[in-house]
Amino acid sequence: MIEINGVEVHKGWLDRAAQEAMAGDLRRVALAAPFFQPVTPWGKPMSVRMTAAGKYGWMTGKGGYHYAARHPSGVAWPPIPESVLAVWRRFVSAERMPDCCLVNYYGEKARMGLHRDADEADFSWPVLSISLGDPGLFRIGGTERGDPTRSVLLESGDVVLMGGPARLVHHGVDRIRFGGSTLLPKGGRINLTCRVVD
Numbered sequence: 001m002i003e004i005n006g007v008e009v010h011k012g013w014l015d016r017a018a019q020e021a022m023a024g025d026l027r028r029v030a031l032a033a034p035f036f037q038p039v040t041p042w043g044k045p046m047s048v049r050m051t052a053a054g055k056y057g058w059m060t061g062k063g064g065y066h067y068a069a070r071h072p073s074g075v076a077w078p079p080i081p082e083s084v085l086a087v088w089r090r091f092v093s094a095e096r097m098p099d100c101c102l103v104n105y106y107g108e109k110a111r112m113g114l115h116r117d118a119d120e121a122d123f124s125w126p127v128l129s130i131s132l133g134d135p136g137l138f139r140i141g142g143t144e145r146g147d148p149t150r151s152v153l154l155e156s157g158d159v160v161l162m163g164g165p166a167r168l169v170h171h172g173v174d175r176i177r178f179g180g181s182t183l184l185p186k187g188g189r190i191n192l193t194c195r196v197v198d
């Protein structure tokens with residue numbers, strides 16, 4: 001385990017077979033709740049595509065950032081796959097399951113600006129992230145926006161925990177190494193973040 005500004009990075013947690021099984025589970029999630037391109041409250045389309053599983057999905061739009069019980073198409077979000085819940089049970093809790101598994105897909109030019117995950121009600125629950133597919137350069141700062149940052153390459157099968165004093169650190173993805181993994185047939189990177197919302 002590597003620790004960066006209090007964030008735990010568990011390299012290579014899922015082996016290839018587990019990564020393939022989880023990628024298959026996520027294909028089924030995306031069939032029920034297709035990836036869409038979020039637009040920021042300021043009208044700018046985000047470069048990642050998103051969907052979600054669980055009770056809530058994270059949405060953005062004119063009303064700002066919020067959690068919503070339905071996909072933009074009106075369907076409820078599909079359940080969080082058991083393969084994902086198993087990782088949550090191992091790292092976070094066997095009693096309380098996450099309300100949201102946000103699924104981000106990064107194509108060749110996608111990135112995610114530095115931000116904090118702060119739309120949840122109770123910050124005593126960590127955010128658990130799982131990366132699949134192409135490597136992505138993950139930047140980790142501090143709780144204040146101007147704090148110094150350090151970067152780590154997140155590869156397929158890596159698990160990250162932002163919890164405790166590091167629950168509200170700034171983080172983002174500067175770029176991905178498109179084609180750097182053979183896991184996803186069309187390339188790109190998937191990142192899952194599991195959150196307790198309310």
Ligand SMILES: O=C(O)CCC(=O)C(=O)O
Nearest residue numbers: 102104117138173191193
């Ligand atoms: O893609 C990642 O590794 C991080 C994603 C993220 O920070 C988020 O969805 O809030």
Ligand SMILES: [Fe+2]
Nearest residue numbers: 115116117171
């Ligand atoms: Fe985040």
